[in-house]
Amino acid sequence: MLRFGxxxxxxxxxxxxxxxxxxxxxxxxxxFPRGEGTDAVVAACAEVxxxxxxxTGAAPDAIAGVGVAVPGSVNPEAGLVIDxxxxxxxxxxxxxxxxxxxxxxxxxxxxxxxxxxxxxxxGALKGTRTAMMITIGTGIGGGLIVNxxxxxxxxxxxxxxxxxxxxNGGRHCTCGIDGCAETYCSATRLAKDGxxxxxxxAKDVIEAAKQGNPDALExxxxxxxxxxxxIASIVNLLDPERIAIGGGVSGAGSFLLxxxxxxxxxxxxxxxxxxxxVASAGNxxxxxxxxxxxx
Amino acid sequence: MLRFGxxxxxxxxxxxxxxxxxxxxxxxxxxFPRGEGTDAVVAACAEVxxxxxxxTGAAPDAIAGVGVAVPGSVNPEAGLVIDxxxxxxxxxxxxxxxxxxxxxxxxxxxxxxxxxxxxxxxGALKGTRTAMMITIGTGIGGGLIVNxxxxxxxxxxxxxxxxxxxxNGGRHCTCGIDGCAETYCSATRLAKDGxxxxxxxAKDVIEAAKQGNPDALExxxxxxxxxxxxIASIVNLLDPERIAIGGGVSGAGSFLLxxxxxxxxxxxxxxxxxxxxVASAGNxxxxxxxxxxxx
Numbered sequence: 191m192l193r194f195g196x197x198x199x200x201x202x203x204x205x206x207x208x209x210x211x212x213x214x215x216x217x218x219x220x221x222f223p224r225g226e227g228t229d230a231v232v233a234a235c236a237e238v239x240x241x242x243x244x245x246t247g248a249a250p251d252a253i254a255g256v257g258v259a260v261p262g263s264v265n266p267e268a269g270l271v272i273d274x275x276x277x278x279x280x281x282x283x284x285x286x287x288x289x290x291x292x293x294x295x296x297x298x299x300x301x302x303x304x305x306x307x308x309x310x311x312x313g314a315l316k317g318t319r320t321a322m323m324i325t326i327g328t329g330i331g332g333g334l335i336v337n338x339x340x341x342x343x344x345x346x347x348x349x350x351x352x353x354x355x356x357x358n359g360g361r362h363c364t365c366g367i368d369g370c371a372e373t374y375c376s377a378t379r380l381a382k383d384g385x386x387x388x389x390x391x392a393k394d395v396i397e398a399a400k401q402g403n404p405d406a407l408e409x410x411x412x413x414x415x416x417x418x419x420x421i422a423s424i425v426n427l428l429d430p431e432r433i434a435i436g437g438g439v440s441g442a443g444s445f446l447l448x449x450x451x452x453x454x455x456x457x458x459x460x461x462x463x464x465x466x467x468v469a470s471a472g473n474x475x476x477x478x479x480x481x482x483x484x485x
Numbered sequence: 486m487l488r489f490g491x492x493x494x495x496x497x498x499x500x501x502x503x504x505x506x507x508x509x510x511x512x513x514x515x516x517f518p519r520g521e522g523t524d525a526v527v528a529a530c531a532e533v534x535x536x537x538x539x540x541t542g543a544a545p546d547a548i549a550g551v552g553v554a555v556p557g558s559v560n561p562e563a564g565l566v567i568d569x570x571x572x573x574x575x576x577x578x579x580x581x582x583x584x585x586x587x588x589x590x591x592x593x594x595x596x597x598x599x600x601x602x603x604x605x606x607x608g609a610l611k612g613t614r615t616a617m618m619i620t621i622g623t624g625i626g627g628g629l630i631v632n633x634x635x636x637x638x639x640x641x642x643x644x645x646x647x648x649x650x651x652x653n654g655g656r657h658c659t660c661g662i663d664g665c666a667e668t669y670c671s672a673t674r675l676a677k678d679g680x681x682x683x684x685x686x687a688k689d690v691i692e693a694a695k696q697g698n699p700d701a702l703e704x705x706x707x708x709x710x711x712x713x714x715x716i717a718s719i720v721n722l723l724d725p726e727r728i729a730i731g732g733g734v735s736g737a738g739s740f741l742l743x744x745x746x747x748x749x750x751x752x753x754x755x756x757x758x759x760x761x762x763v764a765s766a767g768n769x770x771x772x773x774x775x776x777x778x779x780x
Contacts (some may be wrong), residue, residue, distance in 0.1 A: 266717075320639025334723075336631055344631075345726055345755070349526075349723065351722050352719045353754045354649075354718040358715075365754060367714075367751075369714065374653070419653040420653075422646075426649055427645070428629075429643065430639040456662075460558075460640070
């Protein structure tokens with residue numbers, strides 16, 4: 191059977207069909223109807239769903255179900271989006287609304303969990319039984335594979351690795367607490383630190399460091415020390431087989447990964463360090479992971 | 486069938502028989518033969534094993550197997566103690582040595598994992614599917630229950646929650662890294678901080694704080710802030726149903742737990758906070774948990 195995946199973000203709704211081999215065989219996207227209410231979101235989803243079916247000629251009966259990734263907390267059993275601030279959803283019964291519109295079973299998933307599932311089935315975490323995905327962006331997202339399955343949190347709230355405390359009492363986080371890993375290891379941290387030296391983004395800092403700019407090198411060194419301690423914390427708690435790093439910063443490749451691996455190896459409590467790799471499922475990981483939720 | 490458990494520490498070897506209802510029905514201990522080599526340890530274990538069987542009249546055939554808890558890293562599949570510094574064991578094939586002496590199948594387990602298993606089957610973590618045990622002593626030990634089972638680490642190395650980083654670059658840890666949770670949340674931290682004010686142990690500091698001593702109260706407040714951030718890190722990563730706190734410091738009861746719960750609730754990313762309770766399996770949790778490894 192085919193599966194359909196939505197990756198709903200605050201800018202676009204991306205969607206596609208996944209085949210039996212976990213491949214994305216068609217995709218499309220529409221603008222997220224910001225500020226127009228839940229009905230407009232459901233209508234936009236129905237429109238892109240039908241457009242993809244029409245284009246591919248897939249029969250509605252060939253679609254086993256629909257997975258929906260959202261940037262926020264979800265209760266999959268109740269079919270509720272608990273909170274997705276960027277979408278304006280709060281205790282929104284999105285699953286039943288989409289089921290009524292699409293005439294298919296619908297399952298919700300957090301977008302970081304969807305990306306983790308995609309990495310586990312077709313990407314950098316393939317073949318592992320216990321592994322972690324960490325996405326470095328404006329903030330930090332992530333997901334956890336335990337015993338070969340996506341771990342949705344012990345109480346179903348998911349995992350919020352960006353809000354592990356890395357420097358208690360340190361930099362102020364948007365969540366209200368001081369010292370969260372997100373304030374030290376996100377791309378935003380590099381951009382903020384770089385601003386004092388005329389660099390306006392994480393990419394600028396990394397490029398300048400690659401060119402040997404001493405200020406950028408010093409910022410990057412401090413970033414690696416924090417990022418390494420953060421990854422070491424996860425390693426020392428869970429002893430995972432592999433950790434995949436995604437998001438824009440991971441585009442730095444070995445310039446980031448080599449010093450990061452060395453730092454984690456030094457701080458890892460165990461005799462050997464888990465593999466640390468760049469995520470490989472790509473920009474469509476959200477759509478694919480959403481589809482993969484449908485078994 | 487009955488099960489036999491050993492809890493081997495650097496001072497004593499404690500042992501006992503566990504019945505079908507997970508109750509410790511007989512126990513005994515002998516001095517750990519420090520510096521006398523592995524053969525002396527095996528002989529001491531065989532001696533206490535026979536003494537308990539003789540005293541209870543249990544037939545050797547009634548013992549299904551023997552679980553052995555050690556303070557260090559183990560490879561249960563290979564039957565090896567990888568490193569247990571306090572016992573002088575390094576890559577020691579303890580399981581096969583004990584099997585030859587006791588004529589029973591032997592399974593090794595880390596002592597913190599054994600205590601966690603005891604809490605899960607008969608203590609404060611009973612009934613949970615995802616939970617964490619944290620033991621606060623000279624250092625910090627702990628164990629993790631995931632999906633209703635003891636989680637032995639993704640690569641089998643166990644869990645070392647004391648070496649999550651809480652204040653990157655901060656207080657120096659015995660492991661060589663600066664800022665481990667152990668240096669902020671162990672009893673040793675309270676004792677070290679208290680020394681400047683003439684208090685010689687964690688217990689002294691807590692007693693003085695209870696009496697309203699302003700220096701002790703300030704130290705205790707700072708301790709709760711660090712301990713709360715540490716527990717919140719675990720909560721935000723794993724969303725467990727319940728966390729049990731063991732070790733000497735947990736004897737402070739609600740004087741510790743009430744402010745700790747309030748601090749974690751403030752730092753928890755989710756709408757509700759997991760339960761935080763005092764461990765209840767008692768001083769024999771290591772023996773019982775070792776026995777419970779035998780299924």
